[in-house]
Amino acid sequence: MKNKSPSGLTEWLLYLQDRKLPVGSDNIAKLRKQIKTPDETLDRMQSNIASEPMLAFAILNRANMIVEYKRNDIKSPIHAASMIGMKGIATIFDSLEPYQYSRKNPAHAAFWREVQTSYEAAAIAKQWALEKKISRIDDVYWITFFRDAVRWLLWFHAHDIMQELTTRVRKGDASESSEQALLGCRIDELTVALFKEWKVPQIIIDSFLTDQIPTAEELQSIARLTHTPDQLPGFAEDKRVTLLMNGPLILAYCASRISQEANVMGWGSKNLPFYYRVISAIIHIKLGDAIQLTHYATREAAQEFTIDAKQSLAAQLLSPLLYTRTSASKAPVTKRVKVSPMAALEQKLKTLSEPKQRTATAMKALLSLFKGSCDQILILRHDTATGKLSPMLQFGYDVSQIKQVKWDASTPVISKLTSKRVAVHFNDSKLASMLRQMPENADKLFHEKQHLFLASSPVSEQETYIYWLAGQTALSQEQFDTFKRVIKLAD
Numbered sequence: 001m002k003n004k005s006p007s008g009l010t011e012w013l014l015y016l017q018d019r020k021l022p023v024g025s026d027n028i029a030k031l032r033k034q035i036k037t038p039d040e041t042l043d044r045m046q047s048n049i050a051s052e053p054m055l056a057f058a059i060l061n062r063a064n065m066i067v068e069y070k071r072n073d074i075k076s077p078i079h080a081a082s083m084i085g086m087k088g089i090a091t092i093f094d095s096l097e098p099y100q101y102s103r104k105n106p107a108h109a110a111f112w113r114e115v116q117t118s119y120e121a122a123a124i125a126k127q128w129a130l131e132k133k134i135s136r137i138d139d140v141y142w143i144t145f146f147r148d149a150v151r152w153l154l155w156f157h158a159h160d161i162m163q164e165l166t167t168r169v170r171k172g173d174a175s176e177s178s179e180q181a182l183l184g185c186r187i188d189e190l191t192v193a194l195f196k197e198w199k200v201p202q203i204i205i206d207s208f209l210t211d212q213i214p215t216a217e218e219l220q221s222i223a224r225l226t227h228t229p230d231q232l233p234g235f236a237e238d239k240r241v242t243l244l245m246n247g248p249l250i251l252a253y254c255a256s257r258i259s260q261e262a263n264v265m266g267w268g269s270k271n272l273p274f275y276y277r278v279i280s281a282i283i284h285i286k287l288g289d290a291i292q293l294t295h296y297a298t299r300e301a302a303q304e305f306t307i308d309a310k311q312s313l314a315a316q317l318l319s320p321l322l323y324t325r326t327s328a329s330k331a332p333v334t335k336r337v338k339v340s341p342m343a344a345l346e347q348k349l350k351t352l353s354e355p356k357q358r359t360a361t362a363m364k365a366l367l368s369l370f371k372g373s374c375d376q377i378l379i380l381r382h383d384t385a386t387g388k389l390s391p392m393l394q395f396g397y398d399v400s401q402i403k404q405v406k407w408d409a410s411t412p413v414i415s416k417l418t419s420k421r422v423a424v425h426f427n428d429s430k431l432a433s434m435l436r437q438m439p440e441n442a443d444k445l446f447h448e449k450q451h452l453f454l455a456s457s458p459v460s461e462q463e464t465y466i467y468w469l470a471g472q473t474a475l476s477q478e479q480f481d482t483f484k485r486v487i488k489l490a491d
Helices: 009-017 025-036 042-051 053-066 077-090 106-132 137-146 149-157 159-171 175-183 187-198 202-206 216-223 239-245 249-265 272-283 287-304 313-318 341-349 355-369 399-404 412-419 428-437 477-490
Strands: 021-024 096-099 374-383 389-395 423-426 452-458 463-471
Touching: 009 149, 009 187, 021 025, 021 053, 021 149, 025 053, 025 077, 025 096, 042 053, 042 077, 053 077, 053 096, 053 137, 053 149, 106 137, 106 149, 106 159, 106 249, 106 272, 106 287, 137 202, 137 249, 149 159, 149 187, 159 175, 159 249, 175 187, 187 202, 216 239, 216 272, 239 249, 249 272, 249 313, 272 287, 287 313, 341 355, 341 477, 355 374, 355 389, 355 463, 355 477, 374 412, 389 399, 412 428, 412 452, 412 463, 423 428, 423 477, 452 477, 463 477
Parallel strands: 021 096
Antiparallel strands: 374 389, 374 463, 423 452, 452 463
16 A cells, blocks of 8 residues: 555545455456357356355345345355346446456465455354254355455455554454554454445344344353363353354354464464354354364365465364474475366466467366377367368377368358357267268268267357367267366366
C-alpha cells in the first residue's frame, strides 16, 4: 500500500469495497469463453468455478442478491451458479479483478496460503458434522470456507500489515489487541460489515454473532463438560448453550479457530486443547476421538487441496520441525509418492496457459494413461479464417503416411468436429464404414480391427484442435470417458 494505510472500521470498509475481487486472469478468460460457447453447460464450468475461491464467492453473493422467493440462503457456489445461469454469471465480471499469479509476489502467496487454511477449516468442520450426524453437511463446509474471505483480501491488499499482525501474535500478543493496534478494528467486525454490503448469505454472517455462537464464557462452560480424557462429556444445563451446541455454526467457528491457530502457532499451541474439549462436548465423544477426528480431517484436506505457498496442516502434524524455518539445515530425506498421470496432468496444467503447451501436455498424459492399448496420437489444427486443416502434433505415426493424407476440413466427419464441441468413439466396424467420410488416404493410417477416438476442442474463436487417438485393437467405454476427461482438463 503506497499511501497511508486505512485505520478504523469505516476506512477499511471503504478501502476494501473499492477493491475488486482478485481472480486468476486465465480462469476469467476461460469463463468468458465458456459463457460465449453456445453448447457449453454449467456442469462443464464447475471445475473452473470451484478452482477460484473469489470467483465462487462472487457467484454465491450474486445468487443470494438476485434470486427471489428462495426459502433459505444459497450456500454452495455450484448451486448458486445453477440458480442464476449463464446470464447471471456474466454480470459478475465487473466485480472481478484479473491477476497473474506469481510465486515471487508475497501477497499472492499469502492469499493462497489463507485460502488453503480455509479449505482445511472446512474439511475439519465437515468431518465433525459427519460424526455428529447433522443434516446439510455440505452447508457446514461452505459456511466454514467462506467465513474467512475478508482475511484472504486483507492478505492480498494489505500484506505487510497482516504480516506484522501475525508476528505479534506469534510473540504472544493477543490477536484482538493486535488487530485493534494495527487495523483500528477487529477483523471479525470488518468481516460482518463487508458481508452485509456484499449480500453474503445471512447464515455465514451469523457465524460471527454471539446471538448464534457461544460467548467466551459459554465456550468455557462447554469445555468444562469434558471432565477427563477417558470419559464421555456431560450435558449442558443451560438451554441456550444446548441449542447452540446442536447448531452447525459452532462447528464452523471452532474449525476456523483451530485451523488458524495451528497454522500461525503450530500444533503445539497451548490454545488447541481448549477447542478439542469444546468439540468433544459438542459431538459427545471422548477427547482422544475428537483430536483424532480433527487430525484425520486435515489429511483429507491435504488430499483435496494443496498449494506450494505453504505446507499442509497434515504435513505439519507429521513433524512440525520439518516444515518450519527453524528446522535443521540438512534437508530430510523423504520418500517420493507416485502421482497418477491424471493428477500430474491437473497439477501441470495449472502452470500453463498457452493452448499448444496445454495440448502437448494432455497428449503426453494420454500416452501414459493408455500405455499398452494405444501408441498412436495425432493432434490436428483447424483455422476457421482460412478453413485450413493440418497436423500439429503426433506420436507413433510414420510422418510420410501423414503427409500422404489430404487433410480436407470439408469432409463430413471433420466438418462435424469443427462445427461444435463433440467426441466420437469408432469401433472397428464403424470405423471401416466411416473412413469414406474422412480425408482422402486417411485409411492408410489404420490397420484391421483398430478403434479410434476423435474429439474437438475449440481453443479460440479462430482455432479448433482435434484429438485423434488410435487403439492398438479395441478400446472400452471407460477409456473413452478417460479420453474425454483429459481433453476437458486441457480446454
